[in-house]
Amino acid sequence: YRRGDYDAAIKLLQQSIGTHSAMEQSAYLFLGQAYLKRGDNNSALMAFENAYRVDYDREVRETAFYNYAVARMDGGRVPFGNSVALLENFLQEYPNSTYSADVQRYIVNGYMSDNDYESALAALDKIPNPSAELIQAKQRVLLVLGSREYTSGKISQAISHLTQARRLASDNPSIRRQCDLWLGDCYYTRGNYDEAASSYRSFIASAPKSDTRNRAIAYYDLGYTRFCQERYSDALTDFRDAVTVMQSAPADISRSLLADCYNRIADCHYYQTDFTSAAEAYNKAYDLNPSSGDYALYQLAIMKGLRKDHAGKIESIDALSERFPSSGLIPNALLEKAESQSALGQTDQAIATYRHLVQQYPNTAPGRNGYLQLAITYINRGERSQGIETYKKVIYTFPSSEEARIAADDLKQLYAADGRLQDFVAFINSVPNAPRYEASELEKLAFQAAENDYVNSGATSKLSAYIAEYPQGADRAQALYYLADAAWNEGKPAEAQGYAMQVIQTHPDSEVAEDAMLIKAAAESSLGKTEIAYSTYQQLESRASGSNMLREARIGLMRTAADLGKYAEVVNTADKLLASTAANSPADLNEIRFMRGMANNSLGNYDKAYEDWSELAENPADIFGAKSAYYMGNSQLDRGLVKGAKSTAEKLIDSDTPHQYWLARGFILYSDILRKEGKKFEADEYLKSLKSNYPGTEADIFQMIDSRL
Incomplete structure (x- = not known):
């Protein structure tokens, strides 16, 4: 070691470890110093720590500790080394050490190095007259704490710490700007849109032009804030500003983010009834990110329809179906396609589209709606018997659905016009769970009271009483769903599964059936019934009526497939999820x-x-x-x-x-x-x-x- 041959020294010193003696303590000290000479701070740290933890020679211990602190502050790492605890112990044991002044300065930095920002803040708060260096450290501690609290969903704490950091950082523009951006996210998450907008604008006003990425994100977030406030003109301006900044430094920005900006620009035009400008923006969004452009293509079709370009709308929907066959937007797109075909007088093609819809997506809400539209189309072109039979099919195939109730209302009018109301009553009575017409006033009041009780306080006793008193009640499906939801939220998966199963078995086509199926699948997975949960998620995928529910079904399918070792299915499902921009969050x-x-x-x-x-x-x-x-x-x-x-x-x-x-x-x-x-x-x-x-x-x-x- 003394002649600088550190590699040889390390090999010998390693062999002298294990004696649990003053010699071992000294060996660890020399070993740490040899590692430092070789530039291996991490191994040095562990050696110094071992020399410090024993007390054979207090002078060696003091020297080892100081070396440990210096190496730790220089960025060396040790597994979860609580350097601050060692620092505080050192001051207690060696209050008059020549190293004391340095150690006091290291304490705050030590907490930060150990990733313990809560303790760092507590230590800083104890210092009566902090130096400028420590004030800067406190700014950073508060910023990191606030950003982490936001990420973990502790929004109130995040706002408190970020606000303190911003106040302290009056002479530190960089920290102040970062606080503004995080505060904007916090307020946006809480729905405090005015405060969010103020924070984003404050960031934009002070951010240097060179900070392209953060300026673009600030404009983008400000646009979403205004969009949520339905201030579409302001949102449009913000999203356009975001695009301008993004285009000035495209290497810093993902194409998917730029595409999303154009989607929102298009949405703003849409809500302002400027369908031509909306279509142009949707086109740009699609061109920027065609691999995940199902939303843009669908909306582009809708814009064409609103401008009476039904042929163009049909063409766009056909392109959507071809390029994104697994998109959750397809069922609704087929409804839109048939509507445009009808508008063009292409009744045969419209009927063919409705038939395709009900064959491919029979268990979805758009599929059931397709049956209704098919019946109306038949009636409108004079094929009355075909229309009546289609209405009947809706009722006996999906008796517990909202579409069945609408079909029954229309069917009643047709039978009344023919003077055959008794035949209508006979048909309705022959179908189990068919729509009921006159729920008693007492029953309606009982359900409303039970629903209000649950929504306002989470109480379920009145829901259970309603189920018991009205076993065939008109709102039984909704009541059972509330009970399933309550049980799941209370951590009772078996109970939740039971209620959800009742919804699916007795009201399989009700408006809450898909939500009940999602609870059932989640409960089964929680109970370790992975194969059954996998099957339930498959069923939900086949009947999901919208992008949000399809996403939930596929995420559940992906997770359970992974648990079952169905890795090809995991990849296939993940690809489907990533191929759509609809309803996916960053998490x-x-x-x-x-x-x-x-x-x-x-x-x-x-x-x-x-x-x-x-x-x-x-x-x-x-x-x-x-x-x-x-x-x-x-x-x-x-x-x-x-x-x-x-x-x-x-x-x-x-x-x-x-x-x-x-x-x-x-x-x-x-x-x-x-x-x-x-x-x-x-x-x-x-x-x-x-x-x-x-x-x-x-x-x-x-x-x-x-x-x-």
């Missing part, structure tokens, strides 16, 4: 891509898996980003790609991820990589340090550590 997209990565990895499609995982791993603050980083590194190690695995693991454990379980898994993976490289001593030291410092209680973490040691 959904992250999970979908992560799941697709897992499935492709299991199928041996490693390049495709790593493509998804790499992009997600760029944001380790997101749970799927942290998981993606771990699983990609683990996969690379299993395949013998040690260099790539090490790079992936290092990025994860160097990140500021708040997900401590996956950070711990990252350290274990890193230890496995070191062991693969023949560095057994360093690999074991990582595991020992993790075992001593990990704050979690998950048994599998400690089992993995022990099995390796």
